Amino acid sequence: MADTTTNTLSGPRGPKPKKTFSRANIFLYGTLIMVSLYYLLPLYVMVVTSLKGMPEIRMGNVFGPPMEVTFQPWVKAWAEACTGINCDGLSRGFGNSVRILIPSILLSIGVASINGYALSHWKFKGSETFFTILIIGAFIPYQTMLYPIVILLREMGLMGSIGGLVLVHTIFGMPILTLLFRNYFASIPEELFKAARVDGAGFWQIYFQIMLPMALPIFVVAIILQVTGIWNDFLFGVIYTKPATYPMTVQLNNIVNSVQGVKEYNVNMAATLLTGMVPLIIYFASGKLFVRGIAAGAVKG
């Protein structure tokens, strides 16, 4: 009883409340807001430009909001913009990107999760060596491996096809994804694995019935990582596909940087936004998981 009274009498508790508008705080928030404007500016400019008509763009100010909102540039970018002789817009590139993305995700994550599982619970002689090579491989410039892969794909008859590009994404996604899954599976208690072994479960049974259901969060992280990575790829798309199978980023670049015809900046910006839409939606919808994915990517090697 006496104790509590002395405690309550000993003055206010907890940290001293800070003034919200101290000079340091104004400086801090001022800086952050200014920097935020720099980061937001390109997105804003793209949106307003894509909603203006060409006459308004020629006369006016890139930062000004559109006086007359028009969705015509978006329609044109999606369905009519020309690359070379094809004038069916970005919709074709979008379709190609989707057809590249889905099998690439399934294959790369499937392979990498099995790798990670084997590397953490079924180590064999040399497994760590292969893993080390894989991680070092993540740092080798892609340019060094581009041409040998052209030869491999040609031998397999996959050069220029979507299947070939899927294979390339699986190969180059493997180091980081394998690392991700290996670290995750290694954190699953060994006892669980041993118990399953005693009960007679084999390699695949443990993988599908124990590991897979436990690893769902890391699968989501891997999917986020791969969707943005594969969607944003330009280099592999431009080298391993042909115009009919170009992914969206390559087609976008061809539309905007084509030398023929009058430049239609509003259509270009609508096309750019359309291409950026998928990763942006993933980013804003996934929040913390995206950060977790890139943090895992950051510690590669």
Add this chain to the structure above:
Amino acid sequence: MTVASDPPEHAPKRPSRLFKNLMAKIASIPMILTALVVFVGGTAWTVVYSFTGSRMLPKTKWVGFDQYERLWGSDRWIISIKNLGIYGSCAMILTLVIGFSLAACLDRKIRFESAFRTIFLYPFALSFVVTGLAWQWILNPEFGLQSVVRGWGWESFVFNPINDPDTVIFGLLIAGLWQGTGLIMCIMLAGLRGIDEDIWKAARVDGIGTVKTYVVVIIPMMRPVFITSLVLIASGIIKLYDLVVAQTGGGPGLSSEVPAKYVIEFMFRAQNLGQGFAASTMMLCSVVIILIPWAYLEFGGRKNG
């Protein structure tokens, strides 16, 4: 009733080592093939063929170091290397400074922290092609930033880093920083969060100011985070390709060429494979030069697992 037995694969009396863990080995075939055929084999193949006179198709006509002599005698390659040097050193320093400063600001227990973080990081989700095209438009001399400032009354304002050969690399830098600083900020923020609250208390007791605490105490403590960031930034700089293609196309003239673009132009456009192989081998060398000191710092002493 406790489970006490070892998994059978640890039992010493198995018939053959080769068949031990057979299923794991079969399941690892894609990984083994990727590591050996693509990463080791592909890299070795390119290095070996950089000593040949391959043009349209790879062939084993040995020419010694001819390709390298021609490479270092080529203006285009020298320009590419210079550009990468300027871009690289600026990007390295500015990304670290901006990334750390933003992380430090966000770590001051501010409100709306996650909103700010979301804004700083969103460009990282975008493709370099999207980034390049967006900045190409903003920096457009006729309609973009330059014309807007002139419209405000400053008629002689010049800011045209897309069409001016001397400043084009800074146009790329603005776009590159816009896209890349968010990632470094995130890594730095994670590093700052890992620092013990007691360090701050001790600094306050000793009467050291906030900025000084960061410079004298916190930054030295975050050495591993800085090294990771450096490696990430450096490997990103060497890969610089998409941004240049989208934003400037290497122009005006050759003034914004970079090595990665040189390699691809010679391999796939100019039908001069040997030159492309030699240039990509040089890129590999530069990565090795960066990677070895880092691996030594990171794993020095203990073995890399």
